[in-house]
Amino acid sequence: MLxxxxxxxxxxxxxxxxxxxAAGYLHRTGRSDRxxxxxxxxxxxxxxxxGLGLSLDLLSAEFPQRQQELFESAIGLLAAGMxxxxxxxxxxxxxxMGKNLRGKMEAAAGSxxxxxxxxxxxxxxxxxxxxxxxxxxxxxxxxxxxxxxxxLGLAVASAVGVLIAWGGLRLNLGRxxxxxxxxxxxxxxxxxxGALRALHEAGLWNGLQQxxxxxxxxxxxxxxxxxxxxxxxxxxxxxxxxxxxxxxAFLGVFLPAFLASPQRPAAVAGR
Amino acid sequence: MSLRRTIRLGYGVVGLLALGxxxxxxxxxxxxxxxxxxxxxxxxxxxxxxxxxxxxPGELEVPAGRVAFRIVNRSERVLEWEIxxxxxxxxxxxxxxxxxxxxxTARLAPGEYAITCGLLSNPRGRLxxxxxxxxxxxxxxxxxxxxxxxxxxxxxxxxxxxxxxxATARLVEAGxxxxxxxxxxxxxxxxxxxxxxxxxxxxxxxAALDARAADFAGGATDPAFTGFRRLALALxxxxxxAPDLARKIRADVALLLERLSGASIPPDRMLAGAALxxxxxxxxxxxxxxxxxxxxxxxxxxxxAPPLGQTAPEPAQRATAQLAAxxxxxxxxxxxxxxxxxxxxxxxxxxxxxxxxxx
Numbered sequence: 001m002l003x004x005x006x007x008x009x010x011x012x013x014x015x016x017x018x019x020x021x022a023a024g025y026l027h028r029t030g031r032s033d034r035x036x037x038x039x040x041x042x043x044x045x046x047x048x049x050x051g052l053g054l055s056l057d058l059l060s061a062e063f064p065q066r067q068q069e070l071f072e073s074a075i076g077l078l079a080a081g082m083x084x085x086x087x088x089x090x091x092x093x094x095x096x097m098g099k100n101l102r103g104k105m106e107a108a109a110g111s112x113x114x115x116x117x118x119x120x121x122x123x124x125x126x127x128x129x130x131x132x133x134x135x136x137x138x139x140x141x142x143x144x145x146x147x148x149x150x151x152l153g154l155a156v157a158s159a160v161g162v163l164i165a166w167g168g169l170r171l172n173l174g175r176x177x178x179x180x181x182x183x184x185x186x187x188x189x190x191x192x193x194g195a196l197r198a199l200h201e202a203g204l205w206n207g208l209q210q211x212x213x214x215x216x217x218x219x220x221x222x223x224x225x226x227x228x229x230x231x232x233x234x235x236x237x238x239x240x241x242x243x244x245x246x247x248x249a250f251l252g253v254f255l256p257a258f259l260a261s262p263q264r265p266a267a268v269a270g271r
Numbered sequence: 272m273s274l275r276r277t278i279r280l281g282y283g284v285v286g287l288l289a290l291g292x293x294x295x296x297x298x299x300x301x302x303x304x305x306x307x308x309x310x311x312x313x314x315x316x317x318x319x320x321x322x323x324x325x326x327x328p329g330e331l332e333v334p335a336g337r338v339a340f341r342i343v344n345r346s347e348r349v350l351e352w353e354i355x356x357x358x359x360x361x362x363x364x365x366x367x368x369x370x371x372x373x374x375x376t377a378r379l380a381p382g383e384y385a386i387t388c389g390l391l392s393n394p395r396g397r398l399x400x401x402x403x404x405x406x407x408x409x410x411x412x413x414x415x416x417x418x419x420x421x422x423x424x425x426x427x428x429x430x431x432x433x434x435x436x437x438a439t440a441r442l443v444e445a446g447x448x449x450x451x452x453x454x455x456x457x458x459x460x461x462x463x464x465x466x467x468x469x470x471x472x473x474x475x476x477x478a479a480l481d482a483r484a485a486d487f488a489g490g491a492t493d494p495a496f497t498g499f500r501r502l503a504l505a506l507x508x509x510x511x512x513a514p515d516l517a518r519k520i521r522a523d524v525a526l527l528l529e530r531l532s533g534a535s536i537p538p539d540r541m542l543a544g545a546a547l548x549x550x551x552x553x554x555x556x557x558x559x560x561x562x563x564x565x566x567x568x569x570x571x572x573x574x575x576a577p578p579l580g581q582t583a584p585e586p587a588q589r590a591t592a593q594l595a596a597x598x599x600x601x602x603x604x605x606x607x608x609x610x611x612x613x614x615x616x617x618x619x620x621x622x623x624x625x626x627x628x629x630x
């Protein structure tokens with residue numbers, strides 16, 4: 001069923017983007033031996049979400065919406081901060097790598113723990129929503145096609161994650177860092193705006209709730225294209241003014257700073 | 272190397288978790304089979320069906336406390352269903368796929384809420400939560416505390432009535448002379464201050480005094496069209512009927528004041544009238560008339576918000592705040608500001624009235 005497919009594709013893409021970039025990043029910085037940690041973090045988060053969902057179903061309880069939104073909001077803000085940090089950190093790393101191969105990279109070795117924590121949190125965040133949705137499907141015995149559609153969506157999202165990681169391997173190093181950095185900043189801005197929405201849905205933030213624009217007839221969030229955009233860049237078809245302002249402010253602060261940084265092609269050339 | 276050990280440990284954790292999830296899955300599956308074997312228990316949830324264009328039913332009434340909803344999506348789009356208090360989200364459920372339903376359990380305090388019904392362009396539904404009467408619900412206001420504000424409002428009506436009477440006397444005196452326009456504006460404003468009381472209690476006289484040309488089949492020339500707005504047109508067009516219209520106004524006002532004198536207006540009517548006056552102020556372009564309407568309903572807010580605020584603090588505070596916002600916007604000539612604040616004031620007064628019914 002298309003709808004289940006799209007819903008889980010969206011949730012999956014949000015996580016796959018972060019997981020894929022984290023894995024690609026570890027590969028490119030010569031720490032492939034740490035990549036299994038990324039898979040472990042992903043699997044742990046997915047399993048914990050599934051276990052949580054099954055336990056709640058067993059107890060005939062519901063996910064407490066407020067707490068879930070608060071959790072999403074907190075992780076969203078944390079992840080937005082970490083993604084932005086990662087973009088700048090990778091730029092610095094690329095710069096030092098040009099001069100001194102991988103020597104300086106070891107200075108940043110401790111951050112792989114942070115990277116894995118980020119992967120874990122990103123998957124846990126999306127996993128909670130995905131499990132809520134899957135459980136509702138199962139409970140209503142909607143037949144096999146619906147959960148199958150959902151699982152297909154997750155599979156496609158995982159494939160996209162692998163593609164991102166693999167694409168990271170194929171790209172020229174400097175370009176890899178520059179483009180992933182830009183993608184990361186857009187994704188981080190989307191996460192920050194989404195975190196604000198989650199705060200509103202948790203009943204905590206009520207300012208600036210005027211509708212900024214309504215694209216739900218042109219590019220609906222639950223259509224195929226909208227789903228992919230929502231998954232990767234936090235696209236919303238009916239965002240509130242506050243969300244749009246936060247999104248623009250986030251990009252307005254970080255994107256110029258990131259692009260204005262010295263690319264130093266000379267450093268690579270002068271090996 | 273420690274990394275290899277960490278990874279091995281990690282795989283171990285993943286294995287353990289997978290085992291745990293598998294056990295939970297089997298348990299859950301068995302429980303579902305047991306549940307399915309039992310005859311279905313009576314469904315105690317309130318069912319809301321969302322179609323492509325609206326909620327069915329569009330208006331719900333539930334007792335306060337824990338309420339279970341079953342939201343059925345009969346539209347073509349993925350649904351997000353919310354219970355809203357103003358802009359605040361009280362509860363919500365996301366990702367309801369077409370053709371499916373989701374359960375939502377909410378703990379609701381008495382009051383009026385809105386529910387979203389799919390697309391933004393669809394009308395929102397109304398959710399009325401009435402007090403369940405079981406200890407948990409807050410007690411209604413003490414009616415004895417409302418006697419003093421009612422008496423004070425009567426005094427206010429008498430004072431404003433005297434002003435209106437004097438203003439209409441000047442209006443008749445001015446005839447169609449140069450002072451007529453000023454006297455008319457003064458009398459009309461004095462009347463609007465009484466509007467919360469007259470609009471509901473004396474609808475017939477209110478129509479004779481304050482109707483608009485658009486309310487009549489014959490428009491501005493309809494013989495039944497009288498009152499302040501008709502006189503304003505007559506003065507503009509140097510219509511010889513002006514003195515007659517002014518006299519008719521004076522007679523109607525005299526009759527109105529006679530009927531109002533001594534009438535004791537219950538708090539429910541006061542709030543209903545104030546809400547009507549505020550929503551009318553939200554649609555007026557003339558700042559002087561809007562100010563007069565707001566003054567009239569503002570009097571009721573200042574009289575009733577303190578005693579009602581003890582049991583319904585939220586709408587009482589909201590009403591006071593919106594009244595202040597509307598006045599501030601009027602002072603600066605911000606038309607959009609007073610309109611939106613007046614509309615919000617009307618809404619706050621309606622919820623305050625709803626809480627009054629809880630008594």
